[in-house]
Amino acid sequence: MVMNALVAPRYGDPDVVELRAIAEPELGPREVVVEVRATTVNSGDARLRAARFPDGMAWLGRVMFGWSAPKRQVLGAELAGVVTAVGTKVSEYVAGDRVLAMTGMRMGAHAERCAVDVDHCVVPLPATVGFEEAVTLPFGGTTALTYLADRAALRSGERVLVIGASGAVGAACVQVARLLGAEVTGVCSGANAGLVRSLGAKHVVDYTRTDLGTLGDRWDVVIDTVGQANVKHLCGLAASRGRVGLVSAGLPQMLVGAWRNLSTRQRVLFGPAAESPANLSRLVGWLEEGSWRPVIDDRLPLARGAEAHARVDSMRKVGSLVLVPRD
Template sequence: MATVDDPVPGPREVVVQQGATAVNSGDARLRQASFPDGFALPGRLAVGWSRPRKRVLGVDVAGTVTAVGADVHEVAPGDRVVGQTGLRMGAHAERVCVSVDHCLVRLPAGVSFEEAATLPFGGCTALTFLEAKLKVRPGERVLVVGASGSVGVACVQVARLLGAEVTGVCSGPNAALVRSIGAARVIDYTCTDIGKLDERWDVVVDAVGRLPVAQVRRLATARGRVGLVASGLPQMLAGLWANVTSRQRVVFGPADENPAYVERLVGWLAEGAYVAVIDSRHDWEQGATAHARVDSQHKRGSVVLTFP
């Protein structure tokens, strides 16, 4: 635990008193300076060699605006908001500065800060991949590998909301959860070697990154689309090669911290079409316990930090 200076908002920034935030796989990666294959050098140069240069990690914001910069007209002190700070981080502190030009939206009264904190990380990743990059259409068959993590539970729900028929891959104990959020079928990867399945899907999203790209592609139809959410340089090169040598389309890259996505996720949650899957709640001073749970790589949905 450390004490840092209170944030002072710039002209287009607000200060948010945090109600809740999430500890994500991305935060754990940054803490460990553990980057996808091929990105260790640029990653360490960008965020810090052996540990992050930023003292406070965290990107997900869910709380109340307490101060606004001189040129902010979109929100006012007292407004409940949800959003993301991007590479600026800092969301695991009681108070955080957020740019209104980056990713910040109002939160309706019926949505709790804990629920809101689960939305941006997985939800923006799911919308970036399934809607923007893979263009999932109603009636298509979508396979989500890693369906019980924070990206996975969002992918299952977003694919279902886009009208797809979803199959989720997770371990047996998480099958009921994945079915409950909209998967028509669940495949237990601990009993079934999914790389050897004969079945084919229109769209395959891999949110784990442990299967070789060739095996992930084998799960897609000849003209299928494949999303490599968790990919390093070798997987990206294999994807580019597939794009020029086959009729499949392979996509990868960073998720978009997009306020329009967060607005839609909040709307779905408020109308009961989307559920916040909370693995565990931790007092914000118990950050180490929360990180240990994320490090297990077996969390279900989001690990949430709560603030008094």
């Protein structure tokens, strides 16, 4: 049996990605096979396809993901779909269950079917939640919860600055901060100001017109999803005991952050976000009760995967780019 999948046989531009018929996934004892109804091309997929690893981490990235070509040629790290087969040691799910999952370093979600490890990050998806809406949650939402709730311990009433507020991670940070009771300032281009306000930002700064440093303001928590500002500048935007989240930090920024953690009362937070089922369930709950707004840049069939990668590379993607294998 074969299935369609988007394959990245080598590192390179978006057009290295092509639709191919490949073997069906094999089912391990603690795995389920999920028929993928929706997945995304996110900034992690695009980075990996291009071998565009964070500054100072190219060697580590290639050791982990493949030296001269991706080890896992079917990318895609989040999916929503229906369980079609269950491993011999799985009692939590049965065929027909709707699920939302993150596949971690195994990836494989850019396909009609994907084997998912039930011990990694899988949660049930209520019947009232659509697959395409749900799949916008994991990548941005778990990163936002990791940084704001788990690492920054954000408290109700605090003030949060989100730089890059219209991307997948930024839009999720705005919503998580709002739902945790914070007052949010979002930084984006003027074109996305209305969206960022609608997600819950009380204030919006258009970075094409205003330099944040000239505002003279300080925030309890600063989250930078863009990764272009230097750490000292970002810390200058935070209160004296503020927390600064460097979501897309390279090694030099992490080293500066680690030094500042030893030498100042501010806390600089960095590193990979946790793929936590508890956080994923919390996000599904918000979506189900109607307090979370999914942000979908575009919805494309699997066959247009190269186009989806090009859109992500443009750095203009708004929220999530959803791929629908059955279209």
